[in-house]
Amino acid sequence: xxxxxxxxxxxxxxxxxxxxxxxxxxxxxxxxxxxxxxxxxxxxxxxxxxxxxxxxxxxxxxxxxxxxxxxxxxxxxxxxxxxxxxxxxxxxxxxxxxxxxxxxxxxxxxxxxxxxxxxxxxxxxxxxxxxxxxxxxxxxxxxxxxxxxxxxxxxxxxxxxxxxxxxxxxxxxxxxxxxxxxxxxxxxxxxxxxxxxxxxxxxxxxxxxxxxxxxxxxxxxxxxxxxxxxxxxxxxxxxxxxxxxxxxxxxxxxxxxxxxxxxxxxxxxxxxxxxxxxxxxxxxxxxxxxxxxxxxxxxxxxxxxxxxxxxxxxxxxxxxxxxxxxxxxxxxxxxxxxxxxxxxxxxxxxxxxxxxxxxxxxxxxxxxxxxxxxxxxxxxxxxxxxxxxxxxxxxxxxxxxxxxxxxxxxxxxxxx
Ligand code: 7TS
Numbered sequence: 001x002x003x004x005x006x007x008x009x010x011x012x013x014x015x016x017x018x019x020x021x022x023x024x025x026x027x028x029x030x031x032x033x034x035x036x037x038x039x040x041x042x043x044x045x046x047x048x049x050x051x052x053x054x055x056x057x058x059x060x061x062x063x064x065x066x067x068x069x070x071x072x073x074x075x076x077x078x079x080x081x082x083x084x085x086x087x088x089x090x091x092x093x094x095x096x097x098x099x100x101x102x103x104x105x106x107x108x109x110x111x112x113x114x115x116x117x118x119x120x121x122x123x124x125x126x127x128x129x130x131x132x133x134x135x136x137x138x139x140x141x142x143x144x145x146x147x148x149x150x151x152x153x154x155x156x157x158x159x160x161x162x163x164x165x166x167x168x169x170x171x172x173x174x175x176x177x178x179x180x181x182x183x184x185x186x187x188x189x190x191x192x193x194x195x196x197x198x199x200x201x202x203x204x205x206x207x208x209x210x211x212x213x214x215x216x217x218x219x220x221x222x223x224x225x226x227x228x229x230x231x232x233x234x235x236x237x238x239x240x241x242x243x244x245x246x247x248x249x250x251x252x253x254x255x256x257x258x259x260x261x262x263x264x265x266x267x268x269x270x271x272x273x274x275x276x277x278x279x280x281x282x283x284x285x286x287x288x289x290x291x292x293x294x295x296x297x298x299x300x301x302x303x304x305x306x307x308x309x310x311x312x313x314x315x316x317x318x319x320x321x322x323x324x325x326x327x328x329x330x331x332x333x334x335x336x337x338x339x340x341x342x343x344x345x346x347x348x349x350x351x352x353x354x355x356x357x358x359x360x361x362x363x364x365x366x367x368x369x370x371x372x373x374x375x376x377x378x379x380x381x382x383x384x385x386x387x388x389x390x391x392x393x394x395x396x397x398x399x400x401x402x403x404x405x406x407x408x409x410x411x412x413x414x415x416x
Contacts, residue, residue: 010311010314011314011315011394016315016394016395016397019307020397022047022049022395023047023048024048025045025046026045030362030365030367031362031364033364033365035365036365036366036400036403036404037367037393038367038390038391038392038396038400038404039367039368039369039389039391040217040237040393040396041237041344041389041391042237042369043236043237043242044236044237044238044239044393045393046239046240046241047239047300049302049303050239050240050241050299050303053292053298054241054292057079057291058292060072061076063075063076064076064291065077065289065291066080066265076291076295079291079294079295080291081096082298083101083294083298084096084099084101084281084294086298087099087248087297087301090221090301091221091222091231091248092222092223093223093224093248096281097254097279097280098248098249098254099246099248100246100281100285101245101281101285101289101293101294102245102246103244103245103290104235104236104243104244105211105213105233105234106136107245107247108230108232108246108247109136109140109180109209109211110140110260111284112140112178112209113140113141113144114140114260115257116207116253116257117150118148121144121149121150121177122148122149124150124151125175126151126173126175127141127144127150127151127152127153127176127177127178127179127180128154128155128172128176128178128180128201129153129154129155129179129181130155130156130181130192131154131155131156131157131163131378131381132157132182132185132187132190132192132375133181133377134185134211134213134375135374135375135376136213137182137211138377150177153176154171155171157190157381160190160336160337160338161185161190161336161337161382162338163192163193163197165197172200172201172203172204172206174204176204176205176206177206178206178207178208179197179201179207179208180208180209180210181209181210182210182211182213183210183215184212184214184215184218184219184342185336185344185375185378186213186214186344186374186375187335187344187346187372187379188335188344189214189320189336189338189341189343189344189345190336190338190340191219191340191341191342193340194226195226198227198228207229207230207253208230209228209229209230209232210228211232213233213237214237214342215233215342216237216238217237217238217239217393218309218342218343219309219313219342223248228248229250229253230248230249231246231247231248232246232248233246234246235296235297235300238300238301238304239300239304241292241293241296241300242293243290243293244294244296244297246297247284251280254284257280257284259277259283260286261286261287263286263287264286264287265278265285265286265287265289266278266283266285266286307394311394312394316343316392317343320343323390326402326405330405330408330409332347332349333347333349334347335348335384343391343393344391345389345391345392346373346387347387347388347389347390348387348388349388350412350415352411352415353385354371354387354388355371355386357370357388357408357411360411360414361388361407361411364410366403366404366407368404369388370387370389371387373387
């Protein structure tokens, strides 16, 4: 059990008010309305402590890391590495050397596809994903399958937007070398039964990557208990800076993989004849890294764990339940009604195009995402070109959800 997430209390309305005060952007007005930010699955807002940490780095100890002997560089290096320690603790990894800093979930998946998959896959081998994946967990596998002659297989979903586990199990065989599954669907909010899916994949000898972009901000993750081989998430979705992500990989796997990119800092020795690489994770961190990103991510994780992921999860479920009931009352067409869902509500409004609705909502200061959510196969499955997606964070409130539904009611009136 991951003990990095300690609090198990529930938030009171006063707690939520205090939390909201930590996020300066929540005070702004858009089109003369208070900003109602319901696009958290896209990117999350940043608490003041994260913003302050970035400012402090640039004001007080801006320097490159791992390469200088002077004080501010040592301070920056220590702060960057402290972030790695924090991430390892957050995921309950068995060591810091299992945590690679990358640009985001997208880069993490590409790294695994190219460094783990490409040297190993061959014709006849299979990579298995699901029909729920974000494009970031489809295209890198298509690329590596084209490069190696391996075959991409897709486990189907049902009309609730859940992976059909029996079909997933049927798709697994000794040919399956890699399974790549999203922990939580960004388009629908479905929470996949990943512990079971990982165990089933391991039973046929496959290595498993979990795309945790949508899960890490909402639920405690314990990579050792899950026994996943790789786990990826993005800092910007978890209240940290943009441009940084995390790849967790089991030590033995990272050690066996060639570097993804070459450059400074990832080497022990370079000559024109031969280069010796650093050990993981440095082998995978070529060039100057997103130093302030890592520093900010640590502060974001501290903040999140101080609030407590259990309390966060509980409150976000309350918001989801509240919004789902209103959606039913307003006869919205909800897309994705899995039994286990994160705080994401995808829907369409009558036959009005999602982009039109999104544009009108913006006039009320409401930010939702309208589109295919980088999950075109999901849209095709439900025969819709796009959906509206409201995704809730712990700083959202029921009264903001009321604003959304009031604006939707007005939108419907306009189109009558
Ligand atoms: N995987 C999932 C499940 C995601 O939701 C996203 C981004 C990514 C991967 C890619 O993350 P990145 O940080 O590397 O870009 N999802 C979304 C979204 O739902 N709306 O905009 C981006």
